[in-house]
Amino acid sequence: MSKLAENVSRIRSKNAGPFWITIDIFCGSTEVYKDVCKRLNNSEVADLLKIQGQDLKRFDIEKLNVIKFSFPRKIPQGDILDRDMHGAQMAVLLSEMNL
């Protein structure tokens, strides 16, 4: 078993407006993309983010060898309980998840 970040070339996350966060996983090659697509399980990702499975949108973008996840923020950007105004640290959770 290895961490997701050890398999792919880059993982980033960012707000997509104040109410959404989007995570981009750049696989770097078709081979890695196909492998990660198969092994990356949506319900595991939803559990990691502590969101309902139906709130997690996934896009497998073969042309770019990218897997993208988008989900509504449980806490909107800038809410008094928000811990990360830009949502850019959320990527770390996926980087460190076991694949």
Add this chain to the structure above:
Amino acid sequence: MICSTVLVPSGVLGLGFDLKALENGLKRKPNIISIDGGSTDSGPHSLGSNTSKYSRAAIKSEWKILMQAREASNIPLLIGSCGTCGTDSMVDWMEEITIELAKELKQSIKIAKLYCEQDKNFIKMSFKNHKVLPLEPSLKLDIDIIQDMKHIVALAGAEQIQECIKTGADIILAGRATDTALISALPLMNGADPGGSWHGAKIAECGALCSNNPTSGVVLVEFDQTGFTVEAMSDKALCTIETVAAHMLYENADPFILFEPGGYMDVTNASYTIQEKGKVRVEGANWIKSDRYNVKLEGAKIVGYQSTLLVLLRDRHYVENSKTWIRNLSNFLESQIQEKMALDSSSYSLEFRLIGVNAVLGELETSSGNPVEVGVLCIVTSKTDTISTEIAKLINPFLLHYPLTDNEELPTFAFPYSPVHSDRGCVYEFALNHTLELNNPMEVFRIKISEV
């Protein structure tokens, strides 16, 4: 045939750009210089407080360079979302800077200002008439919430920017607008492919972020009847198929679709090719015009007044037991606040974040370490600044001395500065995730012309 060439100096005014790259871009004889001046990305404070995120000095120094570039090239200079939030008074703030600079540079200019701020009564009426429509995820909205908003802006699209361009102004200062409309407006006016115009605008909206050297800032986009080509203007930056295509994903929940006033673009069938080194050719995006003309709304309202305190734990016993310490302290403080201030816990919020443990991810944190020290950030929010300051002062001695157990020596932790509490003033939240349906694009936007 090229319909329009747009020079984008940077993703936002205030972030800086490479001067040599700007010079390279101007040599290519662009038809317009377009730059963004704002975003919601830094949080609701700018819109709530009606202030710019960036310093006036940074804005003025960069704007001066762009005003000189405009004069030398004799092309329009356009900025949108003035002063971060794009309210009316931030457009006026930008005009004040522009007039100051025009005098310093001895320039005679015609300025067009686009105002995008919305009257609360009009929004209330539109809400009653079902013209204010929710986006996903939907936020609760009613007349009282609209009344509570400090500022509401509508995001202008290409149509409103085009109206400004048609005035023949040298400088256009637009209130809140979509990042893309600032770039797509001119090519759309000049007959470029609509899908390509919006797609090229999305790719260039953050400047050189679509290249391998984001901080160089400057990109040039040439729009024509079948698509666009984009290239970075710095000698040290290159656009590649990967960097360009990847930008479509950036800050975008859907990698193929982007909604704009009056329709949406779909890049599912877009193709990317290298035309020559560093120059990426893109074709195949579609623009789907909608039956109705909707603009996005942004609004901010006050949630309360905040004071914060920071204490640092270095003692190993406390570092190792910081979560327990915070739990005990929190319960104790709640009773103290109830007893001494007669405030129940529903009338204020008191939150502790353990820096070094899980301050960033909170309950989502999956890793644990063995930190040398732990910072405890204590955030107090209540209805008034007086109450928040009082709570912070009440907390102060316990944050300094609260013991883990009853029978141990009284600890004293590290306060990093005096006074310990910081009054952060008013805090805001985004209170709209809605669109507004218009009868015509200019219905809620106003243009004013001035000359200096």
